[in-house]
Amino acid sequence: MSTHDLALCQVSHYNHANYSDLAPRPTVGDDDGNNSLFHGSASGMMTMVPPVSVLDVDAVPDRLHTCKRRLLEQYHIDSRSITLNPLSRANTTAGRNEAAQLSDVDAQQPILPTECNKQTPEYVQEVALGAAADSTVNQHTAVAASQDIVDLFFLEGSQAVNGLCFSPYPTYGWRTAEERRAAIYAVFKKYNVATHLPASPAALATAQHHHSHHQHASIHAINKMAIETREQYWRRLSNVYIEKGVKAAAATAAATTTPTNCTISGVPRHEPEDPFYIIDLGRVVEQMARWRHELPMVRPYFAVKSNPQLALLEVLGALGSGFDCASKGEIQTVLDNHLVASPDDIIFANPCKQPGDMREAQARGVTYVTVDNLLEIEKISRLMPSARAVIRIKTNDSKAKCAFSTKFGVPLNDVESLLQAARQFKVDVYGVSFHVGSSNSDPATYVSAVRDAYHVFQQASQYGFNCTLLDIGGGFPSVETNTASGEATFEDIARAIRPVLEELFGGGDVTIISEPGRYFTASTHALLVNVFASRKLRMSDVEKASSQALQSVVPMDEPEEYQYYVNDGLYHSFNCIIFDHAHPTLLLLNDGDGADAVEGNKEEGETSLSSRTRRPLRITTIFGPTCDSLDCILRKQPFPEMKLGDWILVPDMGSYTTAAAAPFNGFSTHRFEWVSSIAL
Template sequence: MDYIQESDFTVLEEGFTARGLIEKIINDASQTEERDAFLVGDMEEVVKKHLHFLKTLPRVKPFYAVKCNNFRPLVKLFAEMGTGFDCASKSEIELIKEIGVNPERIIYANPCKQISSIKFAANNGVQMMTFDNELELIKVSENHPKAKMVLRIATKDSKSSYCMNAKFGAPLNTCRHLLETAKNLNIEVIGVSFHVGSACSDPQLFAQSIEDAHLVFDIASEFQHKMTLLDIGGGFPGIMEAKISFEEIAAVVNSALDKYFPEGSAVDIIAEPGRYYVASAFTLAVNIIGKKIVQQDAPESHGERNDPCKSVFYYLNDGIYGTFSRLLFRRCQHKLILHKEPSPKQPLYMSSLWGPTCDPMDQIAEHLYLPELCIGDWLLYYNVGAYTVVASSTFNGFHPPHIHFAMSLQAWEDVHLLKRGFEQAENTKKN
């Protein structure tokens, strides 16, 4: 195991917080001309989320969704805490293997895989992988005959902000044929998976999907498939402002599992949380690198503090081709905080925020009423840990912001306790 080192993190002294680290970095940068955007990842937040997951969903083992945020120190932290990993590509499998994770802790959870990637998984001992159609089964039978397949079923995800089933998922009326095909191809099917969509707003979707999975388990038994795995996917909220809480979803999931897959049923339950763990753990600090004032002819006033005489364009050193990439899909819940607390008497101006590239689509926000800011001022964005830098590019030659990882001493101790507990459990299984 390539253990995490203190050098991977800034280990915070008692009483010092991740926000304090942000302030220190800003103060240091403000003494120079290099006021580059940067991220701070609060790993204490991740550790707390993990402990809460284990307590709230005690029968469910998390397989962290690497696609959500693949920074190496972060995935090493998950490896130390004993999670599994949901990988979607050859590169993600390579990353997890490189940090010393046993391939039994990896599920290749992409229902559509390139043949060379299937062979790579086979050659590296990764056996669990998903499918949702007959042609995928044929590909796997020809290139990874020892695979342990997981049938991904379609769900009703219309109440999620990011629907998955338009692309993936086998309708229930096709499952019998797929299970029979797998049997004829001599391919082992070990379980069922589903995904209710990201930012799910109705916990009952989990209950319905678990019930549907139970039905597929019954069908699989007709073809002598030994079903031992249920993968309940992701869709768990990662921020306080979510429409429903993680606890509400957990209550529904626990009830449905007790009904359809009770303890003693010899079925392992896993999930693929991503944004749940990391969305709220990362904060972005961006600097105002440019400013343009536009005089208004005959504007309307919208409140006592709002000054209608001008609007202001602010240009930042990160944008939609970087950390704000999710704005392209209007799926972004980043929370803006002004670094300098404004006076309640300052007038507010209609403002827009723009990224650093030459593309006019690189707009972060518009129609904001802000006090007048200056070139060199900082803005902070919370909740930027999920699907941000991983989806960024180097368009116009701009690179993703540097990342600082922080961890409290208490979190550091919690990780080592989790590590020892995981190792003891693994040794018990071997013996």
């Protein structure tokens, strides 16, 4: 494979978190277990002992009470007739003694960072006007911009609203609201999910100022800037866990070394420079809440292949998701870990199945299977006699990043022959499925596919099949879609297909499911890689000429290529570049927390620097750690100059990364830090 065949990482916006003055780097506990932070900021001097919990909603029951009332009003429910007592929390005592001391403001209840976005004038105005909660969020909006959507999701079916649902459609899964919350909390406890992380001091101080009697005009300007964006959230946590890694490595080194300075065999050694993931399980909850908000009639069946990490699967199972499995291994993972109430919560969504996998599915009680060809009908009749077949139809996936129609899906003209074969082999046809391809940016494609599926429903009825299942597949983008690019967001797609689903399948006789994968997991992971080697190469005249388009942002007086080596690459997490057509975004951590937005136009050959950088830009190539020269994640693009030991933050690495990673050359990323950005 030629290196020119690969579109590597994005470099168009690698450092745009300009808030170093507002949110200095937090500290973590010292060896004695004390947590403290003292600094100067735009909102005054502040001391935090210990850090205020990011997620302790019990500290602000009045605010949550108000939030619930607003949510009920948004859904036209009279809150006076409903009990609005705070929901019982699985952890009612955690963080109650935490407090923040502010020297220049009134002593008031500290405000959660997850609530800071609700102190903006825009939010207050929206509530005053009765605007419904919008589930759209991206990398540059507040971390908890949809905390109200999460609260609404947890209210559905709860005792707080007398079992009422905010939709004519049933809630997902079999759990009550209280059981759902308790199940998620149990998963968080199992994986030691950090929900008491150091809060951004400036955000806390600014929110506190907002409620002070001594407001000034300048406070409102600071307030907007202090709201923590998704990128700022990742940057802040990155520093926390880098420091944690340094301390853990030192502790491990001390514990594994004998007085004679000999390392004890069999004890794993943790290195402070090891690459690691920060995984936000709270983001999964938020994504499910958004899904319920936009497509309440569609139950998600998570595509296990996108990220089979058990913690993610357990959270999704607790939220009421079903599962899309493509092999007996995935079926075993779901059933052996008791993630579903019944095998009917699994769809065996592989149109071309191996015989051994079919036997396992039959033995485990899995009945929903997809099919798109005549031979598969015959196989199902022999190996899965209890199967309920779902016909997979071909769709227009020309605007998808990963098209599937070349491999799967029966053309509409051939559906009748498939139905005839099903009658002949006595295979029950229960529904229709389609998949418009991964990351499809065209809502019209989904709408067209739904109408095609409805046509197949009519055809099936002519052959005596009563179809009761519609599977609208996956391909939904993560909420991090760049709206400026013109690509459709999840909300755009959902709001386009929802009226069509209600028009054609809204009678209640048809169960509608979907197979989202990256939608749930893409934005849950942030990868941290470390620079362990570098060198400079003088560019040839030919290379210099080919780089002239970069001269407006990169000094070309000394035409040199800066090559760096990081400890994760194309064979491990960055395999998504090859297999998923991904373009990961690279963010240099702690580059003064500057705003280094470099925008390029490949067609016109122009590159412009939109704001100044803290480090000089260099023509940069970044290699992974293996011995293969193909292991390259960035090639001859402008990037800030780096030094040994620097860290690169790569957000949105939760889909089709670790799932397909290989330990080639013995390299792998095996450190995971679990956090939650939302309040349960």
